[in-house]
Amino acid sequence: MTALENNPTGVPADAMRRLAEMRPGQATSLFTSDLSVNEFLLVREAGFRPVGLVLGSSIYHVGFQMGRWNRNQELTTLSQAMYHARELAMTRMEAEADQLGADGIVGVRLEIEFKEFGSDLAEFIAVGTAVTAEESTGTPWRNNKGLPFTSDLSGQDFWTLIQAGYAPLGMVMGTCVYHVTHQRFWQAMGNIGQNVELPQFTEALYDARELAMSRMQAEAEQLHAEGIVGVDLRSHGHRWGGHTTEFFAIGTAVRALRADHHIPVPQLVLPLTD
Numbered sequence: 001m002t003a004l005e006n007n008p009t010g011v012p013a014d015a016m017r018r019l020a021e022m023r024p025g026q027a028t029s030l031f032t033s034d035l036s037v038n039e040f041l042l043v044r045e046a047g048f049r050p051v052g053l054v055l056g057s058s059i060y061h062v063g064f065q066m067g068r069w070n071r072n073q074e075l076t077t078l079s080q081a082m083y084h085a086r087e088l089a090m091t092r093m094e095a096e097a098d099q100l101g102a103d104g105i106v107g108v109r110l111e112i113e114f115k116e117f118g119s120d121l122a123e124f125i126a127v128g129t130a131v132t133a134e135e136s137t138g139t140p141w142r143n144n145k146g147l148p149f150t151s152d153l154s155g156q157d158f159w160t161l162i163q164a165g166y167a168p169l170g171m172v173m174g175t176c177v178y179h180v181t182h183q184r185f186w187q188a189m190g191n192i193g194q195n196v197e198l199p200q201f202t203e204a205l206y207d208a209r210e211l212a213m214s215r216m217q218a219e220a221e222q223l224h225a226e227g228i229v230g231v232d233l234r235s236h237g238h239r240w241g242g243h244t245t246e247f248f249a250i251g252t253a254v255r256a257l258r259a260d261h262h263i264p265v266p267q268l269v270l271p272l273t274d
Contacts (some may be wrong), residue, residue, distance in 0.1 A: 033129040035107055039155020043106060046162040048131040051100045056092030056126040059115070060085035071181055072204040074211065075244065078177035082246055086110060086173065089126040090150070097148040102130035103141035104149035106158050108171055110250065112236075128152075139257060143169045143223055151252045153230050161229070166254045169223040173250040174215025178208035180243045208247045209233060216249040225253035 032053040033040060043050065060081065089110070097105050108128035115121045128150065133141055143149055151158060151168040161168065181200050212233070220228050231251035237244075 034109075034127065035129050035155055039107065039158075042155045042159040043129075043131060044134075046159045047134050048103070048106070049134050051102055051130050051132055052096075054093050054096035054100070054102075054105060054128060054130045056089040056094070056096065057123060058085050058088035058092070059121060059123045060088070061120055071179070072200060072207065073179050074208070075177045075179055078244075078246075079175055082177060082248075083173075083175045085122070085124040086126075086175075089124040090171070093126040093128060094147050094150065097128075097130040100130050101132065102148045103132050104151065104168065105130050106151050106153070107155060108150050108152045110152070110171075110173075139167070141167065145170075145223070152232075152250065153252055157230065161254065165257050166226075167257050169220075169225050169253040169255055171250060172216050172219035172223070172225075172228060172253045173248065174212040174217070174219065175246060175248045176208045176211040176215070177244065177246045178204060178211075180204040180245065205245075205247075208245070209249075212247040212249040216251060220251075220253040223253050224255065226255045228253050 031050045033050045034053055035043060035050065040050065093105065093108070105128040108126060111125045111127075113123045113125065115123060130148065133139070141149060147170070149168045150171040152171055153161065153168070158168070181204065216228065216231075228251040231249065234248045234250075236246040236248060
């Protein structure tokens with residue numbers, strides 16, 4: 001069993017030593033952050049103090065699954081692999097923030113890098129800035145799972161969200177790796193020189209996006225969120241070939257800070273007329 005597998009938090013020993021030195025209250029503690037200067041100042045103005053840069057990583061072997069040549073279908077083995085790898089990276093980032101006693105993580109980036117030492121190996125990386133609330137207001141900033149909130153909103157959008165009376169709960173995501181049917185030879189020949197919709201392609205891509213979106217929404221429901229903001233729906237071909245594509249949906253689940261909260265509707269002021 002490796003040191004990483006033997007560690008219940010999934011955080012390597014070197015990272016644990018780094019986090020111990022950064023923990024607030026230590027004589028040598030200082031924060032690190034990948035926020036821009038403007039984002040840093042706005043996060044402070046929103047009432048949060050950065051305590052350290054946190055990250056999670058997982059190098060994952062993505063398996064292989066064949067799709068039927070003439071059929072639209074989800075490749076569930078690949079969907080599960082892509083989701084699980086990202087989840088491992090996110091969980092380890094959250095564990096680092098928990099070690100720092102953080103209330104949340106802002107400006108999260110979730111990236112994939114394919115490695116030169118293996119065509120089927122990819123590193124999934126989650127990076128963000130852990131923050132703590134500066135004043136004790138009785139607001140429970142952690143989500144209903146007892147974990148620091150995560151958000152991929154910019155510092156500016158984070159400030160706006162807090163000012164509007166909303167709190168982030170966590171980044172939610174859904175993925176679907178989908179095989180799109182091949183067009184038969186005579187169909188392809190018949191479409192040459194014509195403007196024509198390809199219904200089997202439209203249906204496949206529509207279905208794949210819907211699966212990714214519905215899975216993201218299911219994660220938000222588990223957090224008892226009011227909604228999801230900043231949704232980004234991405235399409236990745238990765239290394240599977242032209243007829244296999246991953247659709248990935250990600251956003252920040254949010255809730256109102258108070259049950260009776262409402263955002264005032266701006267009043268329309270009409271110009272005076274004679």
